[in-house]
């Protein structure tokens with residue numbers, strides 16, 4: 001990979017209407033409010049622009065990564081020399097045809113859940129409180145109540161590294177618990193097809209969504225920056241000892257902090273930034289939680305958020 005030079009940045013500015021920002025502070029921009037500076041962050045505004053961008057990145061062998069709302073990403077404290085491709089509100093078109101929804105990847109997940117409910121369609125109401133984009137949700141096969149968005153997906157369209165559109169059917173997406181093939185690929189998700197079921201009662205569904213939101217706002221920390229659940233719930237551990245939050249709490253760790261990172265006093269499976277946390281603080285806290293729980297239960301918990309290193313590579317923690 002080549003470094004992202006100032007001439008590469010100038011060339012990026014010439015790609016159609018691409019919006020280009022340089023030296024972006026991830027400590028200000030990211031959801032966990034942690035990280036160094038991103039050399040360059042671009043916001044494509046159309047499919048054509050995204051394809052041209054992918055082609056340019058590939059021809060110039062530039063390091064790059066795709067981001068949505070950064071609610072599942074921990075950025076290193078070092079500066080990150082890569083092209084950040086942000087898929088957001090310019091990709092938020094949603095269409096309904098019978099019980100099929102076609103949605104662009106930048107749509108806000110709670111907005112999509114509401115759109116489905118208003119269209120009288122059931123299946124994705126469990127995603128109504130997840131503060132990310134549809135693209136991020138697909139990559140993570142995110143959801144709640146042990147469900148995943150993948151259950152309702154018929155296809156995913158991406159911009160491949162060569163700047164060409166690719167299409168994956170449900171089977172090709174290889175959805176697993178909080179995982180999908182897209183965690184292994186370097187492609188930009190553009191559009192998603194979802195098949196839902198007609199709901200028996202819109203009113204009941206609305207009430208169910210409100211109850212999900214109420215229960216989340218009671219359980220989860222809302223004020224301080226965080227990236228949701230730190231550890232994925234393992235069914236075998238759950239059966240023997242309970243969910244990660246309970247096990248961490250019973251290990252006496254709730255409320256503990258390293259630097260500016262704290263195990264939330266509200267929910268022990270959340271790490272909150274109490275002011276000036278660094279990625280190093282968060283990683284140390286994660287390792288400590290994982291070791292304590294391993295010693296107590298014999299289960300090595302899997303971390304849900306991914307780490308972004310100084311080369312812009314997204315890795316498991």
Ligand SMILES: Cc1cc2nc3c(=O)[nH]c(=O)nc-3n(C[C@H](O)[C@H](O)[C@H](O)COP(=O)(O)OP(=O)(O)OC[C@H]3O[C@@H](n4cnc5c(N)ncnc54)[C@H](O)[C@@H]3O)c2cc1C
Pocket residue numbers: 031065066067068069070071072073087105106129130131132133134135136137138139140141142143144182183187188189190220226227228229306314
């Ligand atoms: C308060 C809180 C509560 C949460 N609750 C839940 C929950 O109940 N269930 C759950 O599953 N998650 C939950 N999360 C985690 C997170 O919101 C989800 O994983 C979400 O789907 C991530 O979306 P994002 O847009 O923020 O993605 P990002 O964090 O920006 O990215 C996540 C991954 O997706 C990739 N990506 C993003 N967009 C694209 C795209 N268009 N094309 C290709 N790759 C892309 C990134 O490269 C990265 O690998 C929670 C987070 C918070 C802060």
